[in-house]
Amino acid sequence: MVKICCIGAGYVGGPTMAVIALKCPEIEVAVVDISEARINAWNSEQLPIYEPGLDGVVKQCRGKNLFFSTDVERHVSEADIVFVSVNTPTKTRGLGAGKAADLTYWESAARMIADVSKSDKIVVEKSTVPVKTAEAIEKILTHNSKGIDFQILSNPEFLAEGTAIQDLLHPDRVLIGGRETPKGQKAIQTLRDVYAHWVTVDQIICTNLWSAELSKLAANAFLAQRISSVNAMSALCEATGADVTQVSHAVGKDTRIGPKFLNASVGFGGSCFQKDILNLVYICECNGLPEVANYWKQVIKVNDYQKNRFVNRVVSSMFNTVSGKKIAILGFAFKKDTGDTRETPAIDVCKGLLGDNAHLSIYDPQVSEDQIQRDLSMKKFDWDHPIHLQPSSPSSLKQVMCVWDAYEATKDAHGICILTEWDEFKTLDYQKIYDNMKKPAFVFDGRNVVNADKLRNIGFIVYSIGKPL
Numbered sequence: 001m002v003k004i005c006c007i008g009a010g011y012v013g014g015p016t017m018a019v020i021a022l023k024c025p026e027i028e029v030a031v032v033d034i035s036e037a038r039i040n041a042w043n044s045e046q047l048p049i050y051e052p053g054l055d056g057v058v059k060q061c062r063g064k065n066l067f068f069s070t071d072v073e074r075h076v077s078e079a080d081i082v083f084v085s086v087n088t089p090t091k092t093r094g095l096g097a098g099k100a101a102d103l104t105y106w107e108s109a110a111r112m113i114a115d116v117s118k119s120d121k122i123v124v125e126k127s128t129v130p131v132k133t134a135e136a137i138e139k140i141l142t143h144n145s146k147g148i149d150f151q152i153l154s155n156p157e158f159l160a161e162g163t164a165i166q167d168l169l170h171p172d173r174v175l176i177g178g179r180e181t182p183k184g185q186k187a188i189q190t191l192r193d194v195y196a197h198w199v200t201v202d203q204i205i206c207t208n209l210w211s212a213e214l215s216k217l218a219a220n221a222f223l224a225q226r227i228s229s230v231n232a233m234s235a236l237c238e239a240t241g242a243d244v245t246q247v248s249h250a251v252g253k254d255t256r257i258g259p260k261f262l263n264a265s266v267g268f269g270g271s272c273f274q275k276d277i278l279n280l281v282y283i284c285e286c287n288g289l290p291e292v293a294n295y296w297k298q299v300i301k302v303n304d305y306q307k308n309r310f311v312n313r314v315v316s317s318m319f320n321t322v323s324g325k326k327i328a329i330l331g332f333a334f335k336k337d338t339g340d341t342r343e344t345p346a347i348d349v350c351k352g353l354l355g356d357n358a359h360l361s362i363y364d365p366q367v368s369e370d371q372i373q374r375d376l377s378m379k380k381f382d383w384d385h386p387i388h389l390q391p392s393s394p395s396s397l398k399q400v401m402c403v404w405d406a407y408e409a410t411k412d413a414h415g416i417c418i419l420t421e422w423d424e425f426k427t428l429d430y431q432k433i434y435d436n437m438k439k440p441a442f443v444f445d446g447r448n449v450v451n452a453d454k455l456r457n458i459g460f461i462v463y464s465i466g467k468p469l
């Protein structure tokens, strides 16, 4: 029986391993983490992350061939294949601060693997890492190996949150990079056999290590670039009277461009796009390619511009001040169908409005008040540390109230900002909401989810992204 161990029971490690366990009943899968709270949650009825379909998969396999444990060393030492899916945040200090990937968690995992291993292992990079990380990991492992053979593979993950289970069950592709040596190729074959339980062979791409590592950064950069492109167009649409939805529809109909990922928004969020592009920029700079670095940096700059533009529009349309005014924030997660708030544009928008002394009443169906208060109190890039290091009860911001209902959030508000595209925001009783708001009642739709004409007929003043007033 092949044994798999995954270090890191987060958004990637948990769902990925649950699907491997589901599809490979003869493989024993252990997911381990240093965070006891996270492991306890994985073993409970209330999983630590919200992801459609995840509950069912975990319940089907947990206790049979899927185990969650804090006994990191035992499971690593028993495993044939060790996935490493720990966080790889942006460095906050020292060389490369604000750009380079912080590999502290990765390095400590690698040293621990070297310490506890008694048999040959395949070590799989599941985390997103800078190009050439495998070389560094190889050095750590082989210099401490006591004669054990370690084969390093790069197998980056392409799942998106909110659709993780579907993405894992039906991936566009699985990418495996390894050394071009007989042992390296054998290791690739072993991992390919795992995925071949449910992914067709032609969808499994095998490359060298550096291509696999770079492809992950490149894929995220291309995806984020599309959003910044359409968001840049949205500013021009607002200035000219064009409608960004019509423009992106017309552009996306070109089969060479395609229709996906062209929704204009308040800006992209999520734990990876910004972090991975900054990391790519840093790698370009380190390799003496400043023009390439500047090209990708612009994707982040446009994203920051879009978030600032949104805040400025709210303040300027509300007679140049939101001081003392109640603003309802509908949606705080970085996208719908997740409770994840990492790098959500809502943080920048809320901080911007608080800077102008607004009073915020926030509602999100999946995000807790604790999380929101923590996000609004934290410094940039400080969020990506194992959850056990974060303070459990941050001091609350007095101007921020969190409520569990969109109607409560909007009561007596001067304006509404829609920051996540939750389906329920499309079907709210906007007449009832209008009746209970201060007038003039403003709606700033950061996700283009409401029917603006219908709301205008009710009496709202509506600002959408990239659309005529």
Ligand code: NAD
Binding pocket: 007, 008, 009, 010, 011, 012, 013, 032, 033, 034, 035, 038, 072, 085, 086, 087, 088, 105, 106, 108, 109, 126, 127, 128, 129, 157, 158, 159, 160, 161, 271, 272, 386, 387
């Ligand atoms: P996460 O923060 O949710 O999970 C990481 C886990 O690793 C944490 O629970 C932490 O406690 C644990 N950990 C850290 N160091 C450890 C150690 N030495 N031993 C044991 N456990 C340790 O992060 P995530 O969102 O799952 O992302 C993990 C990696 O996958 C990152 O590199 C990210 O860029 C990449 N990725 C994320 C996504 C996504 O959608 N979130 C998608 C693709 C790739």
Ligand code: UGA
Binding pocket: 128, 157, 158, 159, 160, 161, 162, 220, 223, 227, 260, 261, 262, 263, 264, 265, 266, 267, 268, 269, 270, 271, 272, 273, 334, 335, 336
């Ligand atoms: C993204 C990628 O889609 C995954 O392939 C990748 O594995 C992952 O990053 C990662 O490496 O972490 P994720 O961040 O979970 O996945 O979610 P996306 O659906 O990509 O959305 C990212 C952000 O872009 C969200 O804030 C979303 O609202 C925004 N977005 C997306 C837009 O503003 N417009 C769009 O058209 C699409």
